[in-house]
Amino acid sequence: MDIDPYRGALNKMAKKVLVLEDETSIRGFVVINLRRAGYEPIEAGTGAEAFEQLRLNPDIQVALLDIMLPDTDGFEVCRKLRASDPHIGIIMLSARTQEMDKVTGLMTGADDYVTKPFSPAELTARIDALFRRAGNGAASEPGELIQGPFRLNTRNRTLEKNGQRIKLTQVEYSIIKMFMDNPGKALSREDILGTVWGRDYFGEVKIADVNIRRLRIKIEDDPTNPTYITTVWGYGYKWGL
Numbered sequence: 001m002d003i004d005p006y007r008g009a010l011n012k013m014a015k016k017v018l019v020l021e022d023e024t025s026i027r028g029f030v031v032i033n034l035r036r037a038g039y040e041p042i043e044a045g046t047g048a049e050a051f052e053q054l055r056l057n058p059d060i061q062v063a064l065l066d067i068m069l070p071d072t073d074g075f076e077v078c079r080k081l082r083a084s085d086p087h088i089g090i091i092m093l094s095a096r097t098q099e100m101d102k103v104t105g106l107m108t109g110a111d112d113y114v115t116k117p118f119s120p121a122e123l124t125a126r127i128d129a130l131f132r133r134a135g136n137g138a139a140s141e142p143g144e145l146i147q148g149p150f151r152l153n154t155r156n157r158t159l160e161k162n163g164q165r166i167k168l169t170q171v172e173y174s175i176i177k178m179f180m181d182n183p184g185k186a187l188s189r190e191d192i193l194g195t196v197w198g199r200d201y202f203g204e205v206k207i208a209d210v211n212i213r214r215l216r217i218k219i220e221d222d223p224t225n226p227t228y229i230t231t232v233w234g235y236g237y238k239w240g241l
Helices: 024-036 047-056 074-084 099-107 120-135 170-181 189-196 206-219
Strands: 016-020 040-044 062-066 089-094 112-115 144-147 150-153 158-161 164-166 186-188 229-232 236-239
Touching: 016 024, 016 047, 024 040, 024 120, 040 047, 047 062, 047 074, 062 074, 062 120, 074 089, 074 099, 089 099, 089 120, 099 112, 099 206, 112 120, 120 170, 144 170, 150 170, 170 189, 170 206, 170 236, 186 189, 189 206, 189 236, 206 229
Parallel strands: 016 040, 016 062, 062 089, 089 112
Antiparallel strands: 144 150, 150 158, 158 164, 186 236, 229 236
């Protein structure tokens, strides 16, 4: 699979969303509501079909991935997709409600998790948030933020630590930029959710915790004893060097 991570040259007018769902009734419901909301859904019923659609439509910016699939599982699709494209927005869809399934989905690279049954308004609001984040282009934020071993380039939305590039998802970029914009300041989970996911976000506060755990794995020398993103117990997190 060859997915170009540089989307600036692609058609920005298309708002394509991959819908990977093997149950045709559910997929049809999602597709209808996405079209009503102004999106262009690209359908797939298996993991293999999803990767083929991604090859044919490199301008897909958001992927909805069901967990239970006939040929694989959504976690594996998410893992492969995230490894190929750090910029695409990924939302997991599942009837599962166990906490571990949500954490697994987010730790494999998903940006969000929606549990079935869900309302069309809830789903489209979360997709809207991912498209807004993807559309906050680097050209509107010229410059760099340099703190300690980190260099955050806000033009091309990249992070380096000691000169080594660290691959970030759009969510992770937004989180690290929020921290670097507020060094030494304690930020509540609600502050992080409001800034990164949007004030109208429907989801759980815990999604911030899991994404920060994933970010720590990428940037900390010892993720089990973080020194850059520290926990403010009972409140949130703080960025300090």
